[in-house]
Amino acid sequence: MRHTDPDGRRLAAVVHTAFFLLLCSSFARFLTRDQDGARAGWVVTLFAVFALLYVLGYVLAPAPTPGTAPTTRHLVWLGAVSTVWAVLLALAPSATWCAMPLLFAGLYALPPRIAVPLAAVLTALVVISEVRVSDGALNPNMVVAPPAIAAVATAVFVQLQRQAARQRVLIDDLVRTRRDLAATERRAGVLAERQRLSTEIHDTLAQGLSSQQMLLQAAERVWETDPEAARAHIGKAVGITSRGLAEARRFVHDLAPADLTGQSLPAALGALAERESGPGLTIDFRLDGDPGPLPERIEAALLRIAQGALANVREHAAATRAALTLTCLDDQVSLDVADNGRGFDAAALPSEPDRTRGHGLPAMRIRARQSGGALTVESMPGEGTVVSVAIPFSLKESVS
Numbered sequence: 001m002r003h004t005d006p007d008g009r010r011l012a013a014v015v016h017t018a019f020f021l022l023l024c025s026s027f028a029r030f031l032t033r034d035q036d037g038a039r040a041g042w043v044v045t046l047f048a049v050f051a052l053l054y055v056l057g058y059v060l061a062p063a064p065t066p067g068t069a070p071t072t073r074h075l076v077w078l079g080a081v082s083t084v085w086a087v088l089l090a091l092a093p094s095a096t097w098c099a100m101p102l103l104f105a106g107l108y109a110l111p112p113r114i115a116v117p118l119a120a121v122l123t124a125l126v127v128i129s130e131v132r133v134s135d136g137a138l139n140p141n142m143v144v145a146p147p148a149i150a151a152v153a154t155a156v157f158v159q160l161q162r163q164a165a166r167q168r169v170l171i172d173d174l175v176r177t178r179r180d181l182a183a184t185e186r187r188a189g190v191l192a193e194r195q196r197l198s199t200e201i202h203d204t205l206a207q208g209l210s211s212q213q214m215l216l217q218a219a220e221r222v223w224e225t226d227p228e229a230a231r232a233h234i235g236k237a238v239g240i241t242s243r244g245l246a247e248a249r250r251f252v253h254d255l256a257p258a259d260l261t262g263q264s265l266p267a268a269l270g271a272l273a274e275r276e277s278g279p280g281l282t283i284d285f286r287l288d289g290d291p292g293p294l295p296e297r298i299e300a301a302l303l304r305i306a307q308g309a310l311a312n313v314r315e316h317a318a319a320t321r322a323a324l325t326l327t328c329l330d331d332q333v334s335l336d337v338a339d340n341g342r343g344f345d346a347a348a349l350p351s352e353p354d355r356t357r358g359h360g361l362p363a364m365r366i367r368a369r370q371s372g373g374a375l376t377v378e379s380m381p382g383e384g385t386v387v388s389v390a391i392p393f394s395l396k397e398s399v400s
Helices: 006-034 040-060 072-091 093-109 112-133 140-221 227-253 265-276 296-317 360-370 393-398
Strands: 282-288 321-328 332-339 374-379 385-392
Touching: 006 040, 006 093, 040 072, 040 093, 072 093, 072 112, 093 112, 093 140, 112 140, 140 227, 140 296, 265 282, 265 296, 265 321, 296 321, 296 332, 296 360, 296 385, 360 374, 360 385
Parallel strands: 282 321
Antiparallel strands: 321 332, 332 385, 374 385
């Protein structure tokens, strides 16, 4: 029997050692007590064949691993070595206790429905052999002891096999559950990354393309009547294109806003307010307090939320003025985007991104939540809109 685990190797070593000790003891007993001149040559040959078959079985027909069916080669070996032992037992009763390793091999390799009858047959042969060579009155131990020992060994082995089978089932369930959990986590990671990427694209490239479209449409309308205004619109579209290209390159590199490269969050918000201001819409930026250095992901989230909120103001609010305010308190940093536009019913806001229109406010909520904060919207029809996001200031401490 070959084993890959240390416990199995130790058990196999004990069994093999016991077999050869019993074999040598039986052979010595035969030579000293049971030797019969007419059959001695045959018995010695059978002892040698028996030992050789046992060794060949270990080398050429190893026992199956727990939980797997025995190979045909192993079953053939087990049948051959048992047959040789039975013939040897008939000629030399000294070989009686060599049945123990055979009993172990049968119980280990065969299913209980076959191993138990085999154990009974081996035990019966042992009892018959003991009774056949007994002298004088029959010793009850010769009849009772071998079946009792075999019954205990068989019961213990069958119980261990059943426990091992249950453990294998539990291990298989655990492995399958862990594999399913890993697959679920991968799917969740893919969905989260997809949501993050779609939000990044919406807040950068999609908004830039929307602004370019509006500027080019405006340029087309006044192309004949006001060439200067048309060129101004085209110039702004070119500027948006340049920023979009920078965002795309930064997006590919590490998904950080290009506006935050080389400048602080207040400076980036001020530049955003100035850039989004134009004919019919004035945007002011105000800073209340000193934010200090914030984690990059917090700065990126606040800047993206500001971009999304101002894009909504430009496209939907019909506002003439808007205010972008960054406030730093003792325990949090907050960003407010307020406009004097037409407003809307805040209670009717969707909880998920609208695929036909974009991500908008739901995407801002996701960004705020991922940053450990919360986003609120206050609006009434005809009374403008205020979008506010607050992030706990303790996150600032994680800046390295």
